[in-house]
Amino acid sequence: MKLFSGSTSDVLLFDCAAAASEIAFMLGGEWDGCNAIVVPSSDKEAVNAAANLVGASWCYQGASTALLARLSTNELLRRYAAGERNFANANLRCAVLVKQNLSQCNLSYVKFNWANLSGVNFSGADLTSADLSDASLNEANLSLSSLHRTLLTRANLSLANLRGANLFKASLNDACLDKADLTGANLSFADLRGASFDDANLTGANLTGAKLTQGQFSVAVEVNQ
Structure with missing residues (x-):
């Protein structure tokens, strides 16, 4: 046939x-x-x-409703250890991956909401349009990662390394970025309303067109607009 x-x-x-x-x-x-x-x-x-x-x-591929692949944390880590780096569209909601290494991965459109990702190494990872709302990312390494249009609403990014990260049009409403390092990060047109940046470092960060709450940077942070 x-x-x-x-x-x-x-x-x-x-x-x-x-x-x-x-x-x-x-x-x-x-x-x-x-x-x-x-x-x-x-x-x-x-x-x-x-x-x-x-x-x-x-x-x-490209359907208006993305299909999210079922993936356990054990399978994710096993496949990463075997050299696989493409986990686009995976469903890892509520996953616990504390201090794991997931650098240089394709994690675009992944569902990570409510996940515990504290201390995870996401350096150089592609998290384009991923859902990280309500996720714990404190002390995570997101340096040079792509967070274009990523949903980070209410995420905990305190002490996170976001040096050189691309957060273009990302949603960071009510997120916690206290003491985060955003040196050289691209926050252009990102939604930062309600996010806290106490003692954060935004030296050289691009905030062009970012949506901000009035007086949001009244605390001592280093900002270049």
């Missing part, structure tokens, strides 16, 4: 890596080692049939 037609390719995202691997085999696709496969222009009914066989959910 012919499953695919045409010369273009589709990227399909599944809710776990094991399902993606099995369905790639069934449909003759290329598995990325995570939760995605690349197939020739796909027959949706054939994909649904394969997904039903393994009890998986799926969506096209």
